[in-house]
Amino acid sequence: MFKKILIANRGEIACRIIKTARRMGVATVAVYSDADRDALHVKLADEAIHIGAAPARESYLLGDKILAAAQITHAQAIHPGYGFLSENADFAAACADQGVVFIGPGVAAIASMGSKSAAKRIMEQAGVPLVPGYHGNDQDPARLKSAAQSMGYPVLLKATAGGGGKGMRQVSSADEFDEALAAAKRESLASFSDDTMLVEKYLIKPRHVEFQIFFDHLGHGIYLAERDCSVQRRHQKIIEEAPAPGMTDTLRQAMGETAITAARAIDYRGAGTVEFLLQQDDSFYFMEMNTRLQVEHPITEMITGLDLVEWQLRVACGEPLPLTQEAVHIRGHAFEARVYAEDPDNDFLPVTGTLDFLRPPDESRYVRVDTGVCQGDHISVYYDPMIAKLIVWDESRDRALQRLSTALSQYRISGTVTNLDFLYNLATCHPFEEAQLDTGFIDEHAQLLFHTHRGNLERELPLAALALLLHKQRRAKLTASCIDPYSPWQDTNAWRLNGPHSHHITLHCQQQDYAIELEQRGTQYRVRAAGHETLLAGTLEDDTLHLEIDGHRRRATLAHTHDSFTLYLPEGACHFHEVFADTGEAEDTGGDGGLRAPMNGTIVTLLARVGDQIETGAPLLVMEAMKMEHTIRAPCPGIVQAFYYESGDLVDGGAALVDFVVSEE
Template structure:
């Protein structure tokens, strides 16, 4: 076993590797950029080396700087994590040239799977089932278009060198093909330095099921069962689970054996993941092989009881696999939910900010949190906006799912918008509980997840009103303690009026619709809450962020979170999102502050798609910007023309900055 390793990564995966290394008595070296000087992985490691500026191309992607750090500190091996240099064959060669062990597969395996088109040829020869499509070397756009036309739409364009949903576009009709191809090639070139594309028939109701494989240098190979990763947005996974629901022993064995054949076809060593599309008829097709540890590996660890990072270190050190196939067993069920700084209501756009308040659920044998951030840390524009991975386990799927929703309700973050409410609603909805899964799950069940209906306002408005009144009371009592006359009626929050009923009038926005609610003090510390024609008696206690509510005799405990005037109450059924509508006093100068064509986030201008003065139709693409590993296209709001671009390709822009001067015609 090694005595010291370097982790060529950041965030939660760097922290994850450090934890296992520490258990094995292996010293660790972290690398960090200017932005990560005070990061958690730096603090956890035994040593740390600065390698450059915040942008990945100036730090974490500089293989030579990483090698220098390893040589300087005497690290015998480098763990690449995932992303960055983890599937970079040139970096693997650098390690070999400097007598440093790369904790991953051989160079040849990375090269073989580095091109999706070449990988499909190898898999075809290994008798691994393939999705119909084109993966040839001739990249003439007319050939790609003809292949798509002949197969019939929809088709999927994929970057041959890609992964993580980058350089990937669904094309639903021939009219969309040219724009989608240009966008996919551009994104692929920016992400991977290669714009070669392949075309696949797009299956409309597939599941995304992947097999965890492991091989050593002694000819041993196993699969550690499967993970279902069907629930995705922008081709990136949201919630993963293991084992896959509805999987038969026969299908599991067939997919597992195909995955092992795929690994053996390239003389694989270490941890790898073979990804398949599983169709409704039980047929499955090879998608790609990721020659690294996957983000979602913890669910496999939970159901097998194995530490996959330990397996990686042992195999890289030349040891045999700890277990053979007949010794591996599935125990229970596990889910992983990815906690992101993003706005699900705004097409999942990533957001930046400071984690002003961060309280994850308590960890136990049933709940695990993998993270690389602490309260007070910044989520910056330079890196992926994932805050943490929430992993749960129990004996059966329904029990594990209950663990997941409970833990999500207890995960409280303020300082920025996150996807925790979205994840809670997704995990709570009936189709997910029924395991009615496919890769279009979020789009198909949008209303069930986002709760756009207001039919339950009579049930939830009293809860919101009770919370707001108790919160106001709590704040007023705090302020009164600092007052010279804490017993003054002006220090009381009970809407006191001389010879009048103590009454609060609230305007509450619930699911985008405004509701007038009246709250009157009733005898015995109770409140009469009236929402239109509906009236209830309520009482409650607010203890920190725990609301104990009694609505007409129905009692429940609810957790609450607040961010920037937006409130969320996590009940047993769902996350209730609301805000208190403030009076509209208008602008003092009477000016019109209607927004224009602005940057949705901090980022970089990638390309301009039209010229100044050229007339365009409504919704025509005008420019593309990139931030936090995601492209965003700015489109024309109406028929018109650009009169000026305020930024050029390569320029950095702040979120909210005006990007385009646009003249509407007609």
């Protein structure tokens, strides 16, 4: 076994690898950029080497710097994780040249699957069923558009070097083709330094089912069951589960053996994933093969009881696979939900921010949280906005799904927008409970998924007001400096001589201001809010609020971020802040008349010119943040007066981008 490995990655996957290596007695070396100097993976590793500036192209994508770090620290092997250099054949070859083991497949296997078009040709020769499409070398836009026309819309444009939904666009008609192709090529070039595309027929209502495979250096290969990854946004997975619902033993064997055939065709070694599109009639088609460990590998670990990172290390050392196909057994059901800093109500755009408050659910044999961040960490514009992977397991799908919804309701994050509410809506909606899965699930059930929790104001306002009052009293006591600490004038309970102990506050909640009165009566509070009166008692210990309402005792969590608060209740989160007297200062409305950046990011390209007459919906410019592109479009007919930024400029969220004058009717 290796004595020391270097992990050429960051975030939760780096932390995940470190945990297994530590259990196996293998020392670890982390690499980090300027933005990750204080990151969790750096703190967990035995050693850490700085490799460059925050942008990935200036740090995590620099193979020579990573190899230099391996040489300096005498690391015997490099684990690439996923993303970055994990499927870079040149980097794998450079590792071999310098005598460092690349913990992954051979160079030829990576290269053959690195191009989706080449992969299709190899699979076709191996007899693996393929989705109809054009995988040729002629990349003239007219040739690609002609191929799309001949196979019929809708079609899917895919970067041949792509992965993770990058460089991928669904096209519904010929009118959309040119713009979609330009965007896909641009995104592919930025992500993979290659803008070669293929065109495939877009299948209606397929499921995305993938098989985890493993091969050793003796040529022995097995599949470790399957995962259903059908629920996606932007062609990226949100919730995955294993095993796939409704999978029969016969179909599993057929798909698993096809996955093994696909891997044998490229003389595969190590961990990999073969992805299929599965139709309702049980026909299936090869989609792609990922020559690395997948983001969703934990759910396979949960249902098999195996540690796939340990398997990777052992196979990379030349050891044989520890199990045969007959010895692989599936037990129970598992889900993985990806918790992101993103706004589902704004087309899932990534957001930045500081994790001012972070409380994941308690871990157990049923609940696992894989993360690379801690409370106080900043979600950077430079990397994927994943906060954590929430993984749950139980004996059946129904019980595992109950574990998932409970764990999601217990996840507490404040300081940035997240997709937690969306994930909860998804996990608890009837179609998902009934496993009515396909890759169009989100669009089909949008009304069930994109709704905001509207709390019961009669119940929540008194609790929020009491939580705020207890927070203010505790803060006042901590900062008090009275000579006589027993003086009633120093007390913070609104004590008045010959009068009731009353507090008057105004809370902003659910987009409205509410005047609230709290009258303290011993250990109880009579709260008058929104036309209702409630008698309750409570204490605040750290961030836990202990409540009693009519003899009913409950607990809640109070998160304080700057001047805002979130009260986490079993029914959902209540967001509020205190409203103070008007200072008379006018609100800054910007006054520039320009379109604004929806997020922090980088200007990729300008798609219009100053003076152009623009129609509604026409693209003006493209921004990129956290490995995603976003096109800014004209909200109505008008004229571009000026662009405030150029290609390559960094832009803060909310910044004016374009001086756009609306055309007069």
